[in-house]
Amino acid sequence: MPTGQALLYFIYMLAAASVILAGEALYLSFAGRRSRSMAVNRRLKRLAGDVPAEQTLQGLLRERGLTDSGDFLFGMVWLNRLYTQSGITGNPLTFAATFLLVGLAMALLLVLFNFSALASLLIFLVVGLVLPLLVLRRARNKRIQKFAKQLPDALDMIVRSLRAGHPASVAIGLVAREMPDPLGTEFGIVSDEITFGLSIEQAVRKLSQRVGFEGLQLLSVSLSIQAKTGGNLTEILSNLSSVLRERQKLRMKIRALSAEGRVSAWIISLFPLVMFLILQLLAPSYYGGVWHDQLIFPVFTVFGVWALLGDFIMYRMVNFDF
Numbered sequence: 001m002p003t004g005q006a007l008l009y010f011i012y013m014l015a016a017a018s019v020i021l022a023g024e025a026l027y028l029s030f031a032g033r034r035s036r037s038m039a040v041n042r043r044l045k046r047l048a049g050d051v052p053a054e055q056t057l058q059g060l061l062r063e064r065g066l067t068d069s070g071d072f073l074f075g076m077v078w079l080n081r082l083y084t085q086s087g088i089t090g091n092p093l094t095f096a097a098t099f100l101l102v103g104l105a106m107a108l109l110l111v112l113f114n115f116s117a118l119a120s121l122l123i124f125l126v127v128g129l130v131l132p133l134l135v136l137r138r139a140r141n142k143r144i145q146k147f148a149k150q151l152p153d154a155l156d157m158i159v160r161s162l163r164a165g166h167p168a169s170v171a172i173g174l175v176a177r178e179m180p181d182p183l184g185t186e187f188g189i190v191s192d193e194i195t196f197g198l199s200i201e202q203a204v205r206k207l208s209q210r211v212g213f214e215g216l217q218l219l220s221v222s223l224s225i226q227a228k229t230g231g232n233l234t235e236i237l238s239n240l241s242s243v244l245r246e247r248q249k250l251r252m253k254i255r256a257l258s259a260e261g262r263v264s265a266w267i268i269s270l271f272p273l274v275m276f277l278i279l280q281l282l283a284p285s286y287y288g289g290v291w292h293d294q295l296i297f298p299v300f301t302v303f304g305v306w307a308l309l310g311d312f313i314m315y316r317m318v319n320f321d322f
Contacts, residue, residue, distance in 0.1 A: 041184030043176065057192040060185065063089040070193065070206045085212040086139035087182055096132060103128030116297065143182055144213050148248060150183040151215055155241035162234045169194050186211060201227055215244045258318040265314035269307070 046056045058068045065073050065083045072080040073092070083092050107124040111117070154175045161171035169191065176188035186207055193203040201224045208216035222236050279286050290296060 040177075041179065041181045041188065043185040043188035053192055054196065057189060057196070060189055063091075064210065065092045066210075070189075070210075081209070081212070082133070082136050082140060084210055085143070086136040087143040088136070088139055099132040100128040103131075119297065140212060144211065147182050147186070147211055147213050148215060148244070150179060151213070152241045152245045152248070154179055154183055154187065155219075155237050155244070159234050159238050159241070162237075168200055168233065172200075182211075199227075215240075215247075218243070261314070261318040265311065265318065268314070269311050272307070 043056065043060060046059065047053065051059075061068060061070055064087075065080055067073055072084070074080055080092075083095070088095065103124040103126070106127055107120040110120040110123055157175050157178065158168070158171040161174050162168065166174070172187055172194065173191040176184055176191045178184070179187065189210075190200075190203040190207050193206065194200060198206075201220065204216065204220045204223055208220050218240055219237075222240055223233075225231070226233050226236055
């Protein structure tokens, strides 16, 4: 065979191999993205990217404001606990700096528009310090409510797995694979921590600290007692699941009975603000020159604090802890 023809065949073979390899690379890339998109929780999406389980665990803990061992990262434990239980991911310092910068920018704008220094300072304190705490608290409450709805189903899944003969660690891993967030990722962290050396009681105790749901404290106590004194774990978890379901039903019943009170509280709280805005739009001169009086800001501050106190009292009247 002539040398030129052999070289041409060799080039054809290289071209064919390149097309096959390119097709395989595209398929693997598509399959990887599809497996990540089909994952039911955040932890499985990370594991679908071929990230080692230990690095995945450390990344999930760090983005929640925790150390690699699952302990709180900075000294203000109550604030660290609030950030962790809110479920917000990312650097806690970045989260805090964002609100501080926005508050500072709004305060500077008020100064430029000739507002008083006291008003600018108040806006900075509200936006930079109070607002992030309210955001974290609201995110934590919503996450706990969602977790509370998922936990009885997860316990039932663990009970069925234990009755099928699986060990507790395998049952927890099953929950981590089958349940969506937030419970799926949290139980996945528990499963990884057990794999890397923690006992089930220690891992569940850390889970209770990360989530802040009182039902997990019952689970932690149940596992601790069972480990020390023995007993039927499946029966304990089955009874705990029933208790949590009944508590959830009672909580929803109370919420339904207190719905009228909550709506009344919203109407009473928003009515003065709505009327003030309507008057400003329809009759801007209604208040005359009262805005230039030196007493207007202290009076409005006192009335605002008094209104917030009334809102807090109404909130406590229609929200029950049990």
